[in-house]
Amino acid sequence: MSAPTVHDGSTRTVHDESAPMVRAEGVHKRYGKLEVLKGIDLTVRRGSVCCLLGPSGSGKSTFLRCINHLDKVDGGRLTVDGELVGYRQQGGELHELREREVAERRRDIGMVFQRFNLFPHMTALENVMEAPVRVAGTTKAQAREEARHLLERVGLDDRAGHYPAQLSGGQQQRVAIARALAMKPKLMLFDEPTSALDPELVGDVLDVMRQLADEGMTMVVVTHEIGFAREVGDTAVFMDEGVIIETGDPCQVLVEPEQERTRAFLAKVL
Numbered sequence: 192m193s194a195p196t197v198h199d200g201s202t203r204t205v206h207d208e209s210a211p212m213v214r215a216e217g218v219h220k221r222y223g224k225l226e227v228l229k230g231i232d233l234t235v236r237r238g239s240v241c242c243l244l245g246p247s248g249s250g251k252s253t254f255l256r257c258i259n260h261l262d263k264v265d266g267g268r269l270t271v272d273g274e275l276v277g278y279r280q281q282g283g284e285l286h287e288l289r290e291r292e293v294a295e296r297r298r299d300i301g302m303v304f305q306r307f308n309l310f311p312h313m314t315a316l317e318n319v320m321e322a323p324v325r326v327a328g329t330t331k332a333q334a335r336e337e338a339r340h341l342l343e344r345v346g347l348d349d350r351a352g353h354y355p356a357q358l359s360g361g362q363q364q365r366v367a368i369a370r371a372l373a374m375k376p377k378l379m380l381f382d383e384p385t386s387a388l389d390p391e392l393v394g395d396v397l398d399v400m401r402q403l404a405d406e407g408m409t410m411v412v413v414t415h416e417i418g419f420a421r422e423v424g425d426t427a428v429f430m431d432e433g434v435i436i437e438t439g440d441p442c443q444v445l446v447e448p449e450q451e452r453t454r455a456f457l458a459k460v461l
């Protein structure tokens with residue numbers, strides 16, 4: 192069972208800080224007849240970095256999408272920050288979340304995709320401001336100042352006025368990270384954030400991610416960057432065909448894996 196969320200009688204929810212940030216217990220997901228996740232058990236501690244690796248089609252992105260409420264879990268139990276994904280508990284009963292509640296929960300989760308997904312008609316600064324400015328109570332000036340600060344944090348303060356087409360892939364990805372951070376998420380999900388980049392641009396993006404990890408951000412990272420996973424990851428998880436076949440310290444799993452399938456995968460990507 193996941194750690195409880197305490198309702199204190201008001202609309203405020205007090206989270207149990209000792210609960211893991213993510214806990215999956217027997218999570219299943221299917222698309223039609225295709226069973227993509229076949230019982231995922233995984234715990235991601237607060238402040239830790241979990242690196243997910245595995246061959247194409249093994250279900251890594253699907254799992255991230257379930258964590259981020261973009262896909263619905265079909266079976267098992269998944270909690271983020273102690274709260275059931277897709278449901279809220281009230282008086283011992285489960286109620287499916289309404290669209291507005293899902294949107295509220297998703298604000299706590301930043302997601303960075305392989306393709307940077309920036310708005311092409313907006314500058315870097317406007318992209319980073321876009322979500323906070325829509326939050327009630329935030330003024331445009333506050334959102335702009337915070338966005339400037341975030342661009343500085345990812346090393347792009349001198350590119351605030353540039354449009355995505357005027358930025359390199361690595362710079363666009365750093366803007367995407369700043370944009371994901373703009374809502375002050377508790378959890379950051381990265382889905383192969385460097386695999387669409389030219390090799391010489393990968394380092395800057397990984398540096399920003401390394402810095403976030405150092406600051407204590409909880410992160411789940413789908414990546415084929417074995418060096419990053421070994422150096423920054425607290426846990427390495429190897430998935431294949433919808434199941435986790437190996438998990439543990441990255442220096443163990445990614446250096447001397449126990450499973451033949453993990454060894455074969457590493458031999459391919461290294």
Ligand SMILES: Nc1ncnc2c1ncn2[C@@H]1O[C@H](COP(=O)(O)OP(=O)(O)OP(=O)(O)O)[C@@H](O)[C@H]1O
Pocket residue numbers: 222225227245246247248249250251252253254
């Ligand atoms: N919306 C969808 N509808 C139907 N099938 C899907 C959908 N999304 C993913 N799949 C299928 O689910 C399986 C797992 O896909 P997923 O993208 O999670 O794998 P992955 O491990 O992230 O792969 P990659 O490394 O190539 O991104 C694949 O067979 C894929 O074709």
